[in-house]
Amino acid sequence: MAELLRIEMDDCRLQSPRLGCPxxxxxxxxxxxxxxxxxxxxxxxxxxxxxxxxxxxxxxADFDFDLYGYYFMSNHLHLLIGVVELVDKSLVLEWVNREIAKRINKYHDRQLLTPNHAIQVTSEAHALERLRYLMGQATAQLKTRHPADDVFACANPALLRGEPLTGVFRHASGVEEEVTVRLDRLPGLGDLTPKAHRALMWELADGIAAEHRPRRKKAGLPVPDPEAVRHVDPWTRPKERDRSPAPVVHGTPEQQAEWRALHAALREAYTEAHIAYWNWLANPSLPLIPFPPGTIPPSHARKKLRALAESG
Known part of the structure; x- marks a missing residue:
């Protein structure tokens, strides 16, 4: 069983402008x-x-989700999403990561894996801060002067200029379909006019550029050419790995403490349910213990438990 469970803080739901629900x-x-x-x-x-x-x-028909922003750097990706149910997050990420891996593997003729880590965002203010973080990925790494200059696969062209985010999906039949990524409004921004929303995005982007400009000058680096990143050797990796510990939630210190207490309580109940599930597999006459609310049963158990529930 994983050290960290996939759990939700239900009282930290945010109102989705698109779906009209928390x-x-x-x-x-x-x-x-x-x-x-x-x-x-x-x-x-x-x-x-x-x-x-x-x-x-x-x-x-399989899952529905809000997509507020995204950014694919050369060796990692960020998504900012909203889901009605916790299990929808797992379904979305299982499908998206599998399909990305399959297609990038074919492009490079190698095996690519993309394990994911998801952190809940607890307020509208923190959600806007995380969108700003995503928008500034390349600028923070001094690969571009300004988020508007980015050539990475990201939401910035749509957020800043209203450009369609187009791509190509190749179906199993071999048919290629041109698709467009839909960006959804962040919770709290649904009432902004398109002009006001774009002005806010530019305010964020200009702030990102201003924040990192002194770093570039101090390092004596020229204004970066955004196109240069297209020519990086994909078989190389960063010379240095600067990784800071991730928070358990994007929220206040009090919410971090609340998450840890909730996780400890849910983990105990989850472990009991997981053990009961394995015992039931070995002997179906034994009772099952429901997995606690606010968690997701392991993927290998979901299909069996769903079939059992449907059979009555």
Whole structure:
């Protein structure tokens, strides 16, 4: 069983402007195996990545989700999403990561894995801060002067200029479909006019550029050419790995403490239910213990438990 459970803080749901109901907001990070630059933003790769996201949004019969922002750096990706149910997050990420891996593997003729880590966002203010963080990925790494200059597969062209985020999804039949990624309004921003929303996004982007300009000058670096990142060798990796510990939630210190207490309580109940499930597999006459609310049963158990519930 994983050390950290996938849990939700139900009282920290935020109102979705698109769905008109409260949702769980998560920032998701997925990293490429061995930190290789396999998502380097060549035009074909940008089309693949946008295509997977656009196709995921068409699969509403399987799952539905808000997509507030995203950013694919060369060796990792960030998504800012909203879901009505916790299990929807797992379904979305399982499908998106699998399809990205399948297509990038074929492009590079290698095996790519993208394990993901999702952190709940607990307030509208923290959600806007996380969107700002995503928008500034390349600028913070001094790869671009300003978020508006980015060539990576990301939401910035739509957020700042209203440009369509187009991609190509190749179906199993071999048919290629051009798709467009839909960006949804963040909770708290649904009432803004398009002009006011774009002005806010530019305010965020200009602030990001101003924040990192002194760093670039202090390092004696020239204004970066955004196109240069397209030519990075995908079989290389960062020379240095500067990683700070991730918070358990994007929220206040009090919410961090609340999450830890909730996780400890749920983990105990989850462990008991998991053990009972394995015992039931060995002997179906034994009783099952329900997995606690606010958690997701392990993927290998979901289908069996769903079939059992449907059979009565």
């Amino acid at each position: 949702v769980l907001v998560f920032e998701v990070t997925s990293k490429v195996t061995d930190d290789l630059f396999l998502l380097v933003p060549r035009h074909e790769i940008v089309a693949i990545l946008n295509g997977v996201l656009g196709r995921a949004q068409q699969k509403t």
